[in-house]
Amino acid sequence: MPLHIIVRLFASHREAAGTGSVEVRLEQGATAADAFARARDVHPELPADTNNVAFAVNREFARPDTQLAEGDEVAVLPPVAGG
Amino acid sequence: MSARILISSAVLDEQSAVNALSHDGAGATVTFVGRVRGDSRGRSVEKLEYDAYPEMAEIVFERIAREIRAKFDIVDIAIHHRVGALAVGEISVVIAVSAAHRPAAFDACRDAIDTLKRIAPIWKKEFAADGATWVEDRP
Numbered sequence: 001m002p003l004h005i006i007v008r009l010f011a012s013h014r015e016a017a018g019t020g021s022v023e024v025r026l027e028q029g030a031t032a033a034d035a036f037a038r039a040r041d042v043h044p045e046l047p048a049d050t051n052n053v054a055f056a057v058n059r060e061f062a063r064p065d066t067q068l069a070e071g072d073e074v075a076v077l078p079p080v081a082g083g
Numbered sequence: 084m085s086a087r088i089l090i091s092s093a094v095l096d097e098q099s100a101v102n103a104l105s106h107d108g109a110g111a112t113v114t115f116v117g118r119v120r121g122d123s124r125g126r127s128v129e130k131l132e133y134d135a136y137p138e139m140a141e142i143v144f145e146r147i148a149r150e151i152r153a154k155f156d157i158v159d160i161a162i163h164h165r166v167g168a169l170a171v172g173e174i175s176v177v178i179a180v181s182a183a184h185r186p187a188a189f190d191a192c193r194d195a196i197d198t199l200k201r202i203a204p205i206w207k208k209e210f211a212a213d214g215a216t217w218v219e220d221r222p
Contacts, residue, residue: 011134056204080206083200
């Protein structure tokens with residue numbers, strides 16, 4: 001059974017992809033980083049270098065190697081600049 | 084009673100954040116107000132645009148407030164952040180803290196804004212005469 005994952009994009013990523021949300025299908029055992037890589041397959045304008053991005057799964061900060069479950073929402077967070 | 088935690092595209096004012104606080108036993112209120120500056124790294128800024136992950140930013144603000152209350156001897160804390168397009172001089176963020184005495188109020192307010200800047204899932208784009216850029220370093 002493939003996993004259906006929503007990848008949320010923000011700021012420069014949202015602009016590069018032209019959308020704030022991408023739905024991707026992944027194999028069981030896939031990680032947050034895999035979800036972003038799959039989103040990049042759909043939107044090659046997204047950066048390949050993920051060294052300075054952070055991940056969140058279901059609105060909690062998460063490591064890139066966090067394993068996903070069906071219906072999870074993965075957010076890819078560029079360096080933040082609030083305040 | 085206004086909300087302690089607020090992420091909104093509507094205009095912010097510091098009094099609303101102060102009004103959201105409990106002042107029960109508080110002898111001090113400290114407020115931090117952040118405004119859009121007209122210059123950034125040598126460039127003249129025309130306006131800013133804030134993007135956010137609002138559902139998560141709200142959770143992060145709640146967590147910051149909880150941790151600040153645990154760490155400092157304060158009565159209450161409110162965190163308000165604006166999103167969307169802001170002109171120079173407009174308020175982007177307000178942090179208000181009430182406490183029995185001023186040292187805890189000052190310390191908590193500073194810790195809260197520093198933590199917010201470090202972790203809140205909020206981004207800003209600066210529009211200058213020579214183009215627009217997403218800010219990806221921390222001043």
